[in-house]
Amino acid sequence: MLGAVVLGLTDALDDVASHAGLDPTAAAALVAMLDLARAGSVQRLSQLIGISHSGTVRLVNRLAAAGMLERSAGPDGRTVTLRLTHRGQTTARGIRAARRATIEATLTELTDRQRTQLGAICEAMIDSLTKARLATRRAGDIPSGGALCRMCDPVACGRPDGRCPAARTAAG
Template identity: 35%
Template sequence: MTVQKIENMVGALALALSDSFMLATQEQAPELGPAAAALALLGHEPGMPIERLRRALGLSHSGTVRLIDRLVAGGVIERHSSEQDRRAVALHLTKSGEEKCAAILAVRQQRISCALKVLDPHELEALGKIAEKLLKNQVHNLDEAYCVCRLCDAAACVNCPVSAALDESKAAQKL
């Protein structure tokens, strides 16, 4: 198999998986992508400031504020004063937002599980090691980490490779 074919197949697989769970989450977060990712990020990090969310979602500041306005109006997030900086806004999920976040992560996990069920345990373990290596290579700073993990289930990712990559990057910078 040629490298070009492998690269093409990995791209097609990534797109197929992404499309599958992004479409499946649409019922929980009607704005395909950014709203679902915002809920997942806030579920992982309650109190996230608008600027951190903006960078993770790759939106403009005004686009992020409009998204937040819609999510507040939808009753899934709330704005609070930040405990670290009274000028900043801390974003938190409401009870309804927590339920939607859980549903988004569940449907994402179900779609990925369904796609991977064709692999035997050894193949699945090998894929896990390859995915870990590839993820570590994608992350060089905190903004990239939030972007890569914007729809991750943090509770499922013990010893997260993205966090490990950040730690390794910080250690290398201190040397």
């Protein structure tokens, strides 16, 4: 049953990206840049979204051509710094809000008690997923899909308050 839930949510969230005129990877890149790579490099973005450097360069070119991000010379003169434009920020926030609404819509039939239980179960699953991704990184590989938190709203997960289960697990 969990597989069906995951598949249904994935399909719904892919639709969110499509309604924004983007593919899921481009949507993830914009949202990741809101908080995890505000003035990041192509390399950092590549790690966050889990695609190759050359694939990230092509994605950056498409997003720049669409007016979603701008590039400037990096601090060392060899790298490129990426920043979301106003349009990119607005689009990323819209994707994040639509994602939140999509997830909320799937929870409407749950009682408060069930939501609390689901939250605890999700925290345990995030702990397991984080440990597996850290092991993949220690082995020298990039986890499929990139960073687990690439689409997160840090306020919703409690990262600023130290409540993010992925950050807690990663911190040891």
